[in-house]
Amino acid sequence: MEDSVTATGRIEIDFERCKACELCVPACPTECIGMGTSINRQGYASAVFERPDDCTGCAICAETCPDACILVWR
Amino acid sequence: MSALAASPSKRILTKGNEAICLGAVAAGCRHYYGYPITPQNDIPEYMAAHLPALGGTFLQAESEVATINIILGTSASGKRVMTSSSGPGISLMQEGLSYMAGSELPAVIVNISRSGPGLGGIAPSQGDYFQAVKGGGHGGYRLIVLAPHSVQEMYTLTMLAFDLADKYRTPAMILGDAVVGQMKEPFVASPYDPASTVEKPWALTGCVGRERRNLKSLHLKDNAIEVHNWKLHEKYERIRKDETRAESYMLDGATIAIVAFGTAARVSKTAIQWARKEGIAAGMLRPITLFPFPEREVFELARTVDVLLVIEMNTGQMVEDVRQCTSLHDRIAFLGKPCVMPTPEEILERIRLLAGRKG
Amino acid sequence: MSAPGKVGFSKAVYTRPRSLVDVKSHFCPGCHHGTIHKIVAECIDRYDLREKTIGVACVGCSVFLYDYIDVDVVESPHGRAPAVATGVKRAQPDKFVFTYQGDGDLAAIGTSEVIHAANRGENLSVIFVNNTTYGMTGGQMAPTTMLGQKTSTTPYGRDFRSDGYPIRMAELLSGLEGTAYSARVAVSTPAQIRKAKESVRKAFEMQISGMGFSIVEFLSTCPTNWGMKPLDAQKRVLGEMSEYFPLGVFKERKQADVA
Numbered sequence: 001m002e003d004s005v006t007a008t009g010r011i012e013i014d015f016e017r018c019k020a021c022e023l024c025v026p027a028c029p030t031e032c033i034g035m036g037t038s039i040n041r042q043g044y045a046s047a048v049f050e051r052p053d054d055c056t057g058c059a060i061c062a063e064t065c066p067d068a069c070i071l072v073w074r
Numbered sequence: 075m076s077a078l079a080a081s082p083s084k085r086i087l088t089k090g091n092e093a094i095c096l097g098a099v100a101a102g103c104r105h106y107y108g109y110p111i112t113p114q115n116d117i118p119e120y121m122a123a124h125l126p127a128l129g130g131t132f133l134q135a136e137s138e139v140a141t142i143n144i145i146l147g148t149s150a151s152g153k154r155v156m157t158s159s160s161g162p163g164i165s166l167m168q169e170g171l172s173y174m175a176g177s178e179l180p181a182v183i184v185n186i187s188r189s190g191p192g193l194g195g196i197a198p199s200q201g202d203y204f205q206a207v208k209g210g211g212h213g214g215y216r217l218i219v220l221a222p223h224s225v226q227e228m229y230t231l232t233m234l235a236f237d238l239a240d241k242y243r244t245p246a247m248i249l250g251d252a253v254v255g256q257m258k259e260p261f262v263a264s265p266y267d268p269a270s271t272v273e274k275p276w277a278l279t280g281c282v283g284r285e286r287r288n289l290k291s292l293h294l295k296d297n298a299i300e301v302h303n304w305k306l307h308e309k310y311e312r313i314r315k316d317e318t319r320a321e322s323y324m325l326d327g328a329t330i331a332i333v334a335f336g337t338a339a340r341v342s343k344t345a346i347q348w349a350r351k352e353g354i355a356a357g358m359l360r361p362i363t364l365f366p367f368p369e370r371e372v373f374e375l376a377r378t379v380d381v382l383l384v385i386e387m388n389t390g391q392m393v394e395d396v397r398q399c400t401s402l403h404d405r406i407a408f409l410g411k412p413c414v415m416p417t418p419e420e421i422l423e424r425i426r427l428l429a430g431r432k433g
Numbered sequence: 434m435s436a437p438g439k440v441g442f443s444k445a446v447y448t449r450p451r452s453l454v455d456v457k458s459h460f461c462p463g464c465h466h467g468t469i470h471k472i473v474a475e476c477i478d479r480y481d482l483r484e485k486t487i488g489v490a491c492v493g494c495s496v497f498l499y500d501y502i503d504v505d506v507v508e509s510p511h512g513r514a515p516a517v518a519t520g521v522k523r524a525q526p527d528k529f530v531f532t533y534q535g536d537g538d539l540a541a542i543g544t545s546e547v548i549h550a551a552n553r554g555e556n557l558s559v560i561f562v563n564n565t566t567y568g569m570t571g572g573q574m575a576p577t578t579m580l581g582q583k584t585s586t587t588p589y590g591r592d593f594r595s596d597g598y599p600i601r602m603a604e605l606l607s608g609l610e611g612t613a614y615s616a617r618v619a620v621s622t623p624a625q626i627r628k629a630k631e632s633v634r635k636a637f638e639m640q641i642s643g644m645g646f647s648i649v650e651f652l653s654t655c656p657t658n659w660g661m662k663p664l665d666a667q668k669r670v671l672g673e674m675s676e677y678f679p680l681g682v683f684k685e686r687k688q689a690d691v692a
Contacts, residue, residue: 010442021463021663024510027623044462060623062447066467067458071449073442105524131523135516136549143513143546147520150507155524171511261439278505278521280485280528288499290490290508 009057010051014069020044027064032056078275084131085260091116091158092262094184094248095124097122097232098156100266103182104130105155107144111164112196113252114186116156116388138163142170142183145303150289152277154236158184158248161194161202164210171245175306176291177197178276180239183217184248185354189413198252198337199413203391206249207365214303216310218317219364221335222254226261231362237270238317242309249364253337253415275379297378313366320368321360324350328357330428331375333396334385337415342385345421354429364392369399376400381428385416387410445690450474452503457563458521459497463663465653466494466562468620470501471562473533476633477504478642486529487521489514491543493535494568495554512543515550518557529640531558537567540600542577547606547648554611554645554690558636561602563617563678564655572658576600579673599677605651607683613645616682619652619675621667632682635688645688 011032018040024033024047032055036048047069049055057074088096095117098106106125108118118134125132131148135141141157145295148155159167164185174181187202189195206219218238232248239246271307278287293299323339324346325331339360349356359375361368376382382391382405389410397403409416409424436592449455453474460466477483483504485666488497492511499506509517514532522530539547539561554642566584567573573586577599581590589597599603614636638640652674654666661669 007442009446019462023463023663023667026664042457057442057445057446063623064468065479066460066464066471068449068453068467068471070447071445073518074444074446074449107520113515133519133523136545139513140516140519140546140549143509143516143521144515144520146509147507147522148524149520150517151487151524153524155520169510170513173508177508275514278485278487278507279525281503281505284485286499286503286506288490288506290499290506292496292508381589399586 001053006053007055009055009074010071012045012071013047013049015046016042017067018038018044018046018069020046021066022047022062023064023066024070028061029058030056033061035042053070083262085262087258087260088225088259089116089256090222090225090250091186091255093118093225093228094158094232095120096263097229098182098236099124099310101154101270102268103154103156103231103236105148105153106130106157107135107141107155108157109131109135109159111163113159113188113255113397114158114184115159116255117184130410138166138169142167144169144286145181146174146179149174149181152274152279152280154240156182156184159185160186160188161190164202164205168211171217171293172213172215174216174245175217176213176290176302177204178243179245179289180243181245182235182239182248186249187249187252189283195413196252198387198415200251200336200338200387200391202249203364203388204388206247207367210318215306216365218242218244219249220246220312221362221364222250223336223340224254224261225255225257225259228241228254229261229263240272240274241270242313243276243311248324249336251337251416264278300426305428317363318366318368319362320371321362323358323360325357325359325375329355329380330357330383330425331379331381332356332358332383332385332421333372333392334358335364335392338385338387338411341416341418342421344418345425348418348422354425356393356425367395372396372399373392376402376405377406381409382408382418383407383409383424383428385421387415405424450478452477452518454501454503456500458501460494461657463654463656463666464494465564465620467652468626469560469562469651469653472620472626472630472633473531474502475630476500476637480636480637481636482529483586485523485527486531489518489521489530489532491532491534491538493538495533495535495562498533500502512538512541513546514538514543515546515555515559519550519553519555520559521553522615526556529637531560533560534562535568536563536565536575536577538560540602545577548609551606551609551646552611554613556561556640556643556645559647559648560633560639561650563602564653565599565674566655566658568655568658579677579679601678603648603683606648611646612684613686613689614639614647615684617650617652617680619670619680621654621670635685639686644690646687652680
């Protein structure tokens, strides 16, 4: 995943631990996260960091995730 | 003068319930939680008056259900802790006791039995025998149960209860009754021997410099609960093997042997002395530990005497355990006095009958 | 995945709380127990309490507190956590003691224990998760089940004529003199999560400064037993639940009662 021009932050979603609860998707103020299609070992289609360019590193997604699957950098 | 200040060899006139408190304090118990119920109120009252000055904590909880769980918390902290109640309160504590047995948490639980079932009455009784020795709560566990029959034993057996509870990491019960609790007689506050106190590496004290610990009775993974039950079983077998205690009283040459504990045994001693004077070879086996029950002693006694006379202040509970110990059931007689103290005269009368003598 | 610390974005902004054990939890997708565990772990870290904390786990979905929060934990029988916590705190007043309880645990079988722990002003903190149902056992009616809410034991909807009314514990406990802090929060929006963390911080500060009993009630989702997707469950919290269970601080003692 390349560093984008406009982004001021980056997140990492733990693909195996995500339970596809979708809470992070509407929580992201700039809609960077979507639900993926590939299935993890638990059988969930993990969330995916789809639009890294818009990420501000605000960490709201990480605060929201009930399973602490998301790490955030700036 | 309080026995606390007395010299170790001095005899002091003391109430049974108070002797329990002195034993607990001597054994290093500094935490007591309880709830009012007759006939054990002297115990929380004594602890309320004396523990704070010793740097201990006394708390009267809102119920016996809360009490046993506060006990659980202090025990989990690795401290010696005690509570006391009577039948109805002990019933409310059963859930907590099962959790403590499962979590392998020590504590001393005192039951100064009253009459039951239900509200029953405040007269003495031994009707809580089954509840005490057969586990009492859910799941296959046992409590160590000690049955004092004198103020001296209220003191010494309480100290022993703390040692056994810690040694085996399990709750231990003092099973007294209104008589032995409320009566006064001189006793000697012999010093506690700390040699048998054990370390508690399992206590929860904050995970400084170590991995976190937990104390729990929930075992969901694979067959963990099955394995845990066998572990507890082995503990109870060790207790049976090493901790059984009973008193043989005038059993030399006895043809009639009373089997009785606590107050019923105390009264029987008088009857036995009278019977001996009349030339009847009577004696007694007095279980001091009700769990572990003196099975071997009963087994052998049944083979050497003509009659085992089981005397209980109930309608027959320990007699079932006596029957378990021997196949010679025709040698077992029973005298039941539910919710009342037997008199020496009544017991002597029965001994005479059993000895083939007219009343 | 690119390795963290790559040029450009190398400053970690959000990482796992130290006191949150790095394992997958058993909680259902979208269950707020996970969110609340994170908040508790973050607050334990904030005040450097981890090595002096003793948690009391109750019976219910949250019994596995000891698998997820990296502190000593003792398991309490159902509803008895405030009593067990009393026993721990009385024996070890220097330790930080908290209970983590569900609504069936605290507001049904454990009402007596929590009321009297509060009334005694026990210097401990209660984290109370209100999801209007018994989660672990499959969604039965709880004392906080809403009127009209269908559960496995109110299949036609809770009816006050037969099942009484949902119980408001934060307000009830705030009326007790021994209570130092009682608040109700939620974690269904990012802003609510922030405010909830402030409340838990406040409750922990109360205990640290010896002010007495503190409780934070969390309105929480139970997507599985509500039969809802997690996002819809959050709408329910924001809607009817927040109407009946208003958020806010119901008691905040300014200074401790001194003898």
